Amino acid sequence: MTANRPRLSLVQPEPGQSRYGALAAALRQRVIDGEWPVGTALPAETNLAAEHGVALGTMRRALELLVEQGLIERQHGRGTFVRGGLSGAPMLRFFRFGAGDGEVPQSRILARQSVVASADVARRLGIARGEPVLRLQRLRSLGGQPRLFEEIWLPLPLFDTLVGLALADWGDLLYPFFVERCGVAVTRATDEVGFAPLTAPQARALELSAGHPGVTVTRQAYDLAGRCVELRVTRGDAFAFHYSVTIT
Amino acid sequence: MTANRPRLSLVQPEPGQSRYGALAAALRQRVIDGEWPVGTALPAETNLAAEHGVALGTMRRALELLVEQGLIERQHGRGTFVRGGLSGAPMLRFFRFGAGDGEVPQSRILARQSVVASADVARRLGIARGEPVLRLQRLRSLGGQPRLFEEIWLPLPLFDTLVGLALADWGDLLYPFFVERCGVAVTRATDEVGFAPLTAPQARALELSAGHPGVTVTRQAYDLAGRCVELRVTRGDAFAFHYSVTIT
DNA sequence: AAGTGGTCTAGACCACTCT
DNA sequence: GAGTGGTCTAGACCACTTG
CATH class of the missing domain: 1.10.10.10 (Winged helix-like DNA-binding domain superfamily/Winged helix DNA-binding domain)
Structure with a gap:
């Protein structure tokens, strides 16, 4: 033997x-x-x-x-x-909303479409222009109050299971959901924060007036192998934005 | 021997x-x-x-x-x-201004007064309310264009040498200047970022209109021993704000 | 009690910098 | 060539977790 x-x-x-x-x-x-x-x-x-x-x-x-x-x-x-992938609600670390501190926001998918990647989306996802992607619009609320409006692009061969999945079955947090349904673990992400007034549709979703000061967080999320698996642009009320950094 | x-x-x-x-x-x-x-x-x-x-x-x-x-x-x-203290122009990492990228901004002290610390200033500096502090107002410009408007509070026994020093002798960067004149090295700092419309005086200093969207960076700077040696509130144009973070 | 990671030792040899 | 930090070894013992 x-x-x-x-x-x-x-x-x-x-x-x-x-x-x-x-x-x-x-x-x-x-x-x-x-x-x-x-x-x-x-x-x-x-x-x-x-x-x-x-x-x-x-x-x-x-x-x-x-x-x-x-x-x-x-x-x-x-x-x-x-270690598992990122799990929390990391977007919220930028924002301070009156009541729900540390509370997980409710999520609602407003739209879902299979589209082809524009030049900009393709560049940020690291794929070729014209490749298929899944495009989502998502609204995150705390205490019934809309707080964050998100546009999300997911490369499509990888996230095929999500194309037809009933929207009721989606979780409030996407990253654990990605692991569960698609076997994709997000282990690293880069956020880029900027300022811009909200456009009319963005403001409408957030129940603010058009032109209201808005913060834009552009996130690229990567898996273990270093592939970009998500592009997300989040918009919220600039006056609710806050962030702390320690420099050394 | x-x-x-x-x-x-x-x-x-x-x-x-x-x-x-x-x-x-x-x-x-x-x-x-x-x-x-x-x-x-x-x-x-x-x-x-x-x-x-x-x-x-x-x-x-x-x-x-x-x-x-x-x-x-x-x-x-x-x-x-x-290691020496922080030296660069760390405030600029939050902002992107058209031309001068990586360039050190010119500084001009607009006002200097010895005052007693308000409750809020004292709390952030970690001293007792009513203790003497040196209060500065400072304007930082790039290419002749005003970019950042700063209010600075320095605990006073420590920075006594700066009370009467001719303003022409001040440097464009404060931290190396603190080391040189007062023997105070800043080794760590925390920044807190938020958005708020500019007040009329702030806007005037920055040559913007009152109510223009502004970014506020509140900094507490510490020396080797962990004492807070500076409180600084910087205001700038929100549209020039940008910041990148990597999360893991 | 067995198995794990954490600390500490005492040495050898290598790679880099300066003169 | 002398002096520095960087790598690697082979071992001992300790502290923590689990059955």
């Missing part, structure tokens, strides 16, 4: 790269390939070190790197786990 | 604290106490380790902590240096 002992898989750092850097890259790839799904535990560090034929300290250094990058999470006495 | 050999100074970690954590705290205190001024080099890690009677790896861990905290900077082959 053949023992199922772990293979020795050596990692060769590229010239100028450290061994722990190469190890981190290799482990990252194995996570991307689905070897350890979100929420599951990696092998113990001693086993990983033995498997790759490096000292324990070197493997620890590699794992620390992945922790810094937000890919994994370590818990003393329990293990090393693959 | 007594050799000037370095004393062995043991650091006792508090219960529940790691040794490298205690070491980092001890080194931080020595920096605050002025043992190694801004820009100078700390002793080599081997010497520091020997001086504190710990292994090299432990000392390295402590130094890594201080690097993460932004206190020091390490350069391969050169040494470990105490």
Whole structure:
């Protein structure tokens, strides 16, 4: 009988790269390939070190790197786990609305269409112009009061399941919903914040007057492999906007 | 003759604290106490380790902590240096002005008064209400065009030298100026961003019309020891506002 | 009690900078 | 070549979690 002992898989750092850097890259790839799904535990560090034929300290250094990058999470006495994607309602960190502080907003899809990507949308999604995308309009409310108006573009082969799904089955938070229905985990996003008066349709959706001062947050969201999987433009009342930064 | 050999100074970690954590705290205190001024080099890690009677790896861990905290900077082959305070024109990262991109704005002090701190100013500066402060109004321009209007409060025993200093001698950047004239280095700051229409005087200073959409950035700046050494409220044109964040 | 990650040691060797 | 920080090793022991 053949023992199922772990293979020795050596990692060769590229010239100028450290061994722990190469190890981190290799482990990252194995996570991307689905070897350890979100929420599951990696092998113990001693086993990983033995498997790759490096000292324990070197493997620890590699794992620390992945922790810094937000890919994994370590818990003393329990293990090393693959982190899930972004989950909260991260858009709300920009806004302060009177009552509902920390409360999850209700979501309502106002429109859904399959369209072809315009030049601008294609550029931001990193796809070719004319590729099919799913376009959504969405209104988020707190305490019955409309607060955020969103336009969302999703690349289409990837999100096919959402094209026909009954709108009642959609969740109030999109990112956990993407994981559940499409297996897409958002792990990183960039937000760009700007100021502009609201157009008439935007203002109407938010129950404000046309030309009211508005904040625009343009988000590009990426999955583990670095593909852009969502483009979202959110608009809200500029007077409800607030944001804190610490600089060092 | 007594050799000037370095004393062995043991650091006792508090219960529940790691040794490298205690070491980092001890080194931080020595920096605050002025043992190694801004820009100078700390002793080599081997010497520091020997001086504190710990292994090299432990000392390295402590130094890594201080690097993460932004206190020091390490350069391969050169040494470990105490980081200077914030220096650039960090306010400008919020704004995009047509021509002068990356250019240092001209500054003009419009008003300077010694006053007593109001309740709000005192709270934000962390001093008692009624304490003396220096209040400034300052206009920053790019290419001759006024761009930012600032109100600044400085706690007064600390900034006494600035009370009578000829306004012509002030620099275009305040933080390097604070170091030079008052020995105060700003090492950390928090910014809070919000929108509000400009009041008539604010708009006048910026050559805009009263009620024009404005951005307000409220900054509290801190020195090495964690004291708040500046409160600054900056106002500018909302249409020039832009900001990027990456979330993970 | 067994298994996990966290701390600490004592060394070797390498890569970079300055003179 | 001398001095610095960066990498890597091989081990010991501790602290936390779980069955």
